[in-house]
Amino acid sequence: MIEELTRGYLRAVDQVLPGYVQGLYVVGSAALGAWQSSASDVDTVIMTSRPAAGDDLARLAKIHAELPRSPHFDGVYLEPELAHSWPTDRRAVPFVVDGEFTTDRPCGELTPVLWLTLRRYGIRVRGPAVASLGVRVDPEQLRRYNLHNLREYWQAAADGFPADLAGVAPDAILDAGTVSWFVLGPARLHYTLAHGDVISKAAAGEYLGQLFPEYADLAHRSVRWRAGEAERFTATDLITAGDSVHAVADDAWRRFGDPETARPLAG
Template sequence: MISELTRTYLDAVDRALPGYVRGLYLVGSAVLDAWQPGVSDVDTVILTSRPAGTNDCAALADVHAGMPDSPHFDGVYLDPASARSWPDDQRVVPHAVNGTFTADRPCGELTPVLWLTLHRYGVPVRGPAIADLGVRVDPEAVRRYNLDNLRTYWQSSAATVRAAMTGLPADETVDAGLVSWYALGPARLHHTLAHGDVISKAAAGLYLATLFPGYADLAHRAIRWRTGAPERFTAADLSAALDSVDQVADDAWRRFGTGLSTSR
């Protein structure tokens, strides 16, 4: 399915913009041995022959609009200058997330972890070998990004959800995807901080179970749900997942935050 989707994209973009896409590389779950039909998107890094002009962006929007609804074909577009600097500042570049293309908004996918994933695990579909791209990975930038993301995104988001749960009965059924998101996401960042590597969400669940055994049952159920098992989660489970966010983030800052501000 992944190969078919990338061929569909390349055929469409080559018809719309001949010579524009000079490189396409798989990243994300597709290269981490974690891709799940019906759950995972196809994530890519796309190298272009020139900066995107207005007509290019309009054509790319049409290409992405014509792609299948599932799985989403997502990607970050890098022009030649960007592909030499490998920016990790979430600047404005053309990109598609959840199947929707945009060219005028900051790209949250442009992070040091993206380049770590591309460097270690990227799979070329078109273009030079990964080793010939000159991908730069800055370990200190990876550390800073993961620690900051645990504070500014994960803990902040968890606090918002926790406040919205006020008065919700503990046995109320809640969205399984939401529970799994909070149970598995932060552990991935903690693992990268600890080992300098990127793992899948399923592997992050196993890591969470080892790191904090009290969340082992929740982690294993989240993993099973991602593989298609009919798991039911309650508000109590969501509350536990939110608590795990704080424990993982605080532990990461204690272990790996030397020299960095810990203010939220």
């Protein structure tokens, strides 16, 4: 499925924009050996021969609109200058998330974690070998990105769970993907802070269970759901997931953060 989707994209773009895509590298769960057909997208880094003009963008939008809707073919486009600087400033570049091609908004995919994944695990489909790309990852930038992402995205979202679920029955069934997202995501960032490496969501479930055994059952259920097993999640599970977000993030700030800016530990 992964090869079929990437090859299909290359056939389409080569026909419409010959010579435009010079490099294509698979990252994400597929590169980490944890791709699940029921839950994973195909994440890529796409290197181009030139900056995209208006006509290029229109043609790319059409190509992405005609690709299969499941799994999504996602990725970021890097013009030649950016393929040497490895930006992490979320500048506006063409990118695709959940199959939607976007050109006019900051690209949140441009992170040190993306470049770390590419450098260590990227799978070449087209272009030079990954080792010859000169991908640079600044350890301090990686540390700060993960810490602030834990606080500003994950904890900020989890803070809203009690209000969002006010009046919802504790045993009400909720979207499994949402619960699993909040259970597994923060643990991946914690692992990167602790080990300077990247792990899959499946591995993050095991890591979370080791880090905080009280969340092991929810973590293992989330991993089983991603593997296609029939798991159901309730409002109580989402509240517990929010608690795990705070536990992981506060522990990360305590261990790896700057003392003067660390958030006080919960409880």
